[in-house]
Amino acid sequence: MTPANDFSVWMQSIQARTETALDHRLPAKTIVPTRLHDAMRYATLGGGKRVRPLLAHAAGSVFNAPAEALDTVASAVEMIHVYSLVHDDLPCMDDDVLRRGKPTVHIEFDEATAMLVGDALQALAFQVLATPSLVSDSQRQVSMLALLGQASGSRGMAGGQAVDLDSVGQQITLEALEFMHIHKTGALIRAAVLLGAHCGNADTTELSKLAHYANRVGLLFQVVDDILDTEADTATLGKTAGKDEAQNKPTYVSLLGLSRAKALATELRDEAHAALVDFGDRAQRLHQLTDFIVARSF
Amino acid sequence: MTPANDFSVWMQSIQARTETALDHRLPAKTIVPTRLHDAMRYATLGGGKRVRPLLAHAAGSVFNAPAEALDTVASAVEMIHVYSLVHDDLPCMDDDVLRRGKPTVHIEFDEATAMLVGDALQALAFQVLATPSLVSDSQRQVSMLALLGQASGSRGMAGGQAVDLDSVGQQITLEALEFMHIHKTGALIRAAVLLGAHCGNADTTELSKLAHYANRVGLLFQVVDDILDTEADTATLGKTAGKDEAQNKPTYVSLLGLSRAKALATELRDEAHAALVDFGDRAQRLHQLTDFIVARSF
Numbered sequence: 001m002t003p004a005n006d007f008s009v010w011m012q013s014i015q016a017r018t019e020t021a022l023d024h025r026l027p028a029k030t031i032v033p034t035r036l037h038d039a040m041r042y043a044t045l046g047g048g049k050r051v052r053p054l055l056a057h058a059a060g061s062v063f064n065a066p067a068e069a070l071d072t073v074a075s076a077v078e079m080i081h082v083y084s085l086v087h088d089d090l091p092c093m094d095d096d097v098l099r100r101g102k103p104t105v106h107i108e109f110d111e112a113t114a115m116l117v118g119d120a121l122q123a124l125a126f127q128v129l130a131t132p133s134l135v136s137d138s139q140r141q142v143s144m145l146a147l148l149g150q151a152s153g154s155r156g157m158a159g160g161q162a163v164d165l166d167s168v169g170q171q172i173t174l175e176a177l178e179f180m181h182i183h184k185t186g187a188l189i190r191a192a193v194l195l196g197a198h199c200g201n202a203d204t205t206e207l208s209k210l211a212h213y214a215n216r217v218g219l220l221f222q223v224v225d226d227i228l229d230t231e232a233d234t235a236t237l238g239k240t241a242g243k244d245e246a247q248n249k250p251t252y253v254s255l256l257g258l259s260r261a262k263a264l265a266t267e268l269r270d271e272a273h274a275a276l277v278d279f280g281d282r283a284q285r286l287h288q289l290t291d292f293i294v295a296r297s298f
Numbered sequence: 299m300t301p302a303n304d305f306s307v308w309m310q311s312i313q314a315r316t317e318t319a320l321d322h323r324l325p326a327k328t329i330v331p332t333r334l335h336d337a338m339r340y341a342t343l344g345g346g347k348r349v350r351p352l353l354a355h356a357a358g359s360v361f362n363a364p365a366e367a368l369d370t371v372a373s374a375v376e377m378i379h380v381y382s383l384v385h386d387d388l389p390c391m392d393d394d395v396l397r398r399g400k401p402t403v404h405i406e407f408d409e410a411t412a413m414l415v416g417d418a419l420q421a422l423a424f425q426v427l428a429t430p431s432l433v434s435d436s437q438r439q440v441s442m443l444a445l446l447g448q449a450s451g452s453r454g455m456a457g458g459q460a461v462d463l464d465s466v467g468q469q470i471t472l473e474a475l476e477f478m479h480i481h482k483t484g485a486l487i488r489a490a491v492l493l494g495a496h497c498g499n500a501d502t503t504e505l506s507k508l509a510h511y512a513n514r515v516g517l518l519f520q521v522v523d524d525i526l527d528t529e530a531d532t533a534t535l536g537k538t539a540g541k542d543e544a545q546n547k548p549t550y551v552s553l554l555g556l557s558r559a560k561a562l563a564t565e566l567r568d569e570a571h572a573a574l575v576d577f578g579d580r581a582q583r584l585h586q587l588t589d590f591i592v593a594r595s596f
Contacts, residue, residue: 027452032477036452036460087417090390092409111390115413116460119385120452122417126424127447130440138436142428145443149425154325154334154418162334162414179330 007288011054014074018053019045021071022078025128039109039117040124044082047100051221051293052077055189056196058285059210063200069134073144073195076129080152081188083121086114088161122152135199144198151191160184169248177250178219185225186218193217193286206279213275217290220268224296226251227261269294305586309352312372316351317343319369320376323426337407337415338422342380345398349519349591350375353487354494356583357508361498367432371442371493374427378450379486381419384412386459420450433497442496449489458482467546475548476517483523484516491515491584504577511573515588518566522594524549525559567592 022044027037053074060070089096089104090111097107106114129148135141150156160183167180193214197207230253252261272290276283320342325335351372358368387394387402388409395405404412427446433439448454458481465478491512495505528551550559570588574581 031453033452033457033460033464035464036457040452084417087413090413092388092413112463113460115385115388115390116452116456116463119382119416119420119450120456122420123447123451123454123456125447127444127451130444130447132437132440132444134440138440139430142430142432142436142439142443145440146425146428146430149421149423149428152417153421153425154331154338154414155329156421158414158418158421159331159334162331162411165410165414166331166333 007285007292010285011289011292014054014057015050017067017071018050018074018078021075025072025075025079025124035109036113036116036120039105039113040121042102042108043086043105043117044079044121047102048078048082050074050078052081052188052192054289055192055214055217055286056199058289059193059196060199061285062210062279062282063197063202063206065196065200069199070196072128072131072134073199074192076125076148077188077192077195079121079125079128080148080157083118083125084157084161084188086121087118090114093161093165125152129195135201137201140198140201144195147194147198148191151187156183156187156191157185160187164249167250170250172250172255174255177252177255181219181222182215185222186215189218189221190214209275209278213272213286216268216272216275217293220265220272220290221293223252223261223265223268224293226253227258227265228296229253230258265294305583305590308583309587309590312352312355313348315365315369316348316372316376319373323370323373323377323422333407334411334414334418337403337411338419340400340406341384341403341415342377342419345400346376346380348372348376350379350486350490352587353490353512353515353584354497356587357491357494358497359583360508360577360580361495361500361504363494363498367497368494370426370429370432371497372490374423374446375486375490375493377419377423377426378446378455381416381423382455382459382486384419385416388412391459391463423450427493433499435499438496438499442493445492445496446489449485454481454485454489455483458485462547465548468548470548470553472553475550475553479517479520480513483520484513487516487519488512507573507576511570511584514566514570514573515591518563518570518588519591521550521559521563521566522591524551525556525563526594527551528556563592 026041026044029038029041031037056074056077057070085099086105088094089099090106097104102108104114105117126145126148129145152158154162160180163180164184167176190211193210194207197210202210229251252264256264269290273287276286324339324342327336327339329335354372354375355368383397384403386392387397388404395402400406403415424443424446427443450456452460458478461478462482465474488509491508492505495508500508527549550562554562567588571585574584
């Protein structure tokens with residue numbers, strides 16, 4: 001099998017096992033409140049590229065982490081990501097009607113249900129990450145929970161969304177745009193990588209190298225997203241294309257132009273690769289995943 | 299000092315230290331994103347009866363739990379409570395403009411900010427509960443985090459809110475009303491009591507007795523709330539009075555009538571007291587707190 005084929009098989013297997021892992025950890029539709037559980041499943045299952053679960057598994061593979069533990073951290077991080085999309089799509093935020101090729105939760109159900117879906121998915125993410133004996137050292141598990149809390153909160157993802165709201169229609173600098181993305185997207189991507197590594201008992205030095213890798217990949221992911229929002233159509237994206245420009249949101253493309261944004265993506269990819277050097281072949285999946293994220297945009 | 303005076307002094311001291319504990323655990327207004335942090339502090343500080351922190355401290359006092367640990371669990375539970383109020387007040391939910399005597403967060407700030415305030419407070423609650431070495435046994439701390447996740451999520455508080463939404467304008471039975479409140483209010487009250495007890499290393503039997511106590515107090519609290527909503531005025535409540543009737547929401551008063559609702563409150567108080575018998579004088583604060591909750595309604 002060629003390396004590219006092998007990666008594609010690996011990626012599909014992680015996406016499939018993530019779907020199963022999420023399915024098992026979400027309450028059944030038959031459990032009261034049935035409508036809420038139905039909506040939580042609608043929001044979470046059957047879609048998405050599962051980039052964060054892929055990163056968690058790839059980081060775990062560096063340290064031979066147990067697959068079951070990786071499923072748990074991948075599920076927790078993906079639930080946080082999904083809740084943020086559900087809330088972000090609400091009328092008081094981005095007001096979007098399409099997500100992952102389906103009507104958004106507040107369109108398919110209603111606004112109050114969409115709010116509660118997000119709230120309940122966030123709680124479930126922490127509950128899932130607090131699975132007994134997830135890792136052998138419970139003190140490590142407590143710090144993993146603190147990490148997810150920080151990554152999701154006002155100094156992480158939710159904080160990035162607040163800055164994003166304030167930036168609409170504003171002239172902002174490249175530094176301010178980077179600050180926003182490091183929080184809005186980067187914090188949770190970093191958490192996915194570090195939680196995966198924690199499952200394999202990575203030490204402080206290893207975690208610090210992976211944090212550097214994750215910071216580059218987090219920005220890379222956003223630069224690529226901005227390029228895609230400009231170039232792709234709605235059918236390909238599964239969400240409304242050209243939304244950033246229509247909403248007058250600052251992006252890497254609006255600030256740098258398309259070709260410099262692509263050059264920045266290449267630069268970030270190289271920095272991400274460089275951060276993995278010390279792990280040698282063990283970081284193969286992280287290396288391939290980085291290339292895959294870039295390839296989406298070219 | 300009379301017992302009543304002594305209790306009142308204790309209560310005020312816990313309320314004061316809870317204010318300080320929350321203040322220390324919330325990001326400063328000067329930290330970016332400043333508007334979000336300002337709104338988080340506006341929502342959380344300077345108001346509220348702090349019933350859940352009082353319960354956590356009272357439960358902890360049964361086992362001589364360290365005050366600092368109790369401040370941490372009290373802060374975590376209160377942050378969950380406050381986030382639920384902020385989301386509940388939004389136009390797509392209860393659409394309320396007054397809370398704790400002040401304009402609600404979406405009125406004082408805006409809807410998107412109110413949504414993010416709730417989201418970020420929930421994340422912070424888990425981060426706070428994941429404070430390193432909160433209790434000596436980290437495995438216990440992991441199960442405390444799982445407990446808060448369950449109490450807050452779709453099979454706890456958020457689930458109760460979903461049932462509440464579905465019940466507006468519906469004829470429901472007393473059993474269905476009880477189911478709703480056991481989740482909407484009861485789950486977090488139970489978590490407050492149990493987390494306080496965990497800080498004092500309570501064993502399984504002790505936790506189970508306190509869970510029974512908390513279940514009775516959770517319902518008691520709601521019955522009293524329904525009585526107050528009928529009898530008190532907006533100025534006294536600090537929130538809009540008569541709201542339940544105006545919104546055609548089922549309550550204990552609408553289902554049972556005022557005098558039978560008051561009789562139920564007395565009955566629940568007696569059951570709560572009975573659940574504390576084995577703890578003797580060590581449960582003095584829990585005993586007094588139960589009486590205090592009832593006294594609000596007579």
